[in-house]
Amino acid sequence: xxxxxxxDTKLNNALYNQxxxxxxxxxxxxxxxxxxxxxxxxxxxxxxxxxxxxGKDEDYIKKYMSERYSDFILYEPSFSxxxxxxxIGPFLFLAIISYYFFRRSFKK
Numbered sequence: 484x485x486x487x488x489x490x491d492t493k494l495n496n497a498l499y500n501q502x503x504x505x506x507x508x509x510x511x512x513x514x515x516x517x518x519x520x521x522x523x524x525x526x527x528x529x530x531x532x533x534x535x536x537x538g539k540d541e542d543y544i545k546k547y548m549s550e551r552y553s554d555f556i557l558y559e560p561s562f563s564x565x566x567x568x569x570x571i572g573p574f575l576f577l578a579i580i581s582y583y584f585f586r587r588s589f590k591k
Contacts (some may be wrong), residue, residue, distance in 0.1 A: 499535045502544055503528055507556050515558070 500517070506527060508519035516524040516531075527548070536543050548556050554566065562570055 495535050498541060499532055500543065502531050505545075505558055506531070506548055507550055507558055507579060548565070 501515040504515050506516050508514045508516050508521055508524045508527075510521040510523050511519045514524075516527045523576055531544060534547065539547075546560070549561070554561070
């Protein structure tokens with residue numbers, strides 16, 4: 484029975500460590516909450532620990548954080564209709580520029 488509890492603790496610690504490196508500190512510039520010592524980062528680490536100990540999964544924790552602090556808090560925001568242009572924009576821009584140069588080269 485103790486080995487099951489130890490395995491659960493190791494999984495919880497792994498999830499906790501993963502999550503605190505994937506969540507951005509909203510106070511510090513480009514630091515995750517694992518690296519930051521800002522009071523908000525400490526509170527967020529405690530909240531992540533609490534949710535992990537309650538058995539919440541990665542998706543739940545990310546959704547919880549993004550609902551409260553916007554998608555900016557996640558280093559890898561989810562794909563949604565709201566941010567569709569951010570995901571396809573670079574490819575669309577490249578296609579338009581390529582088409583422009585292709586048409587221009589054949590006009591001469």
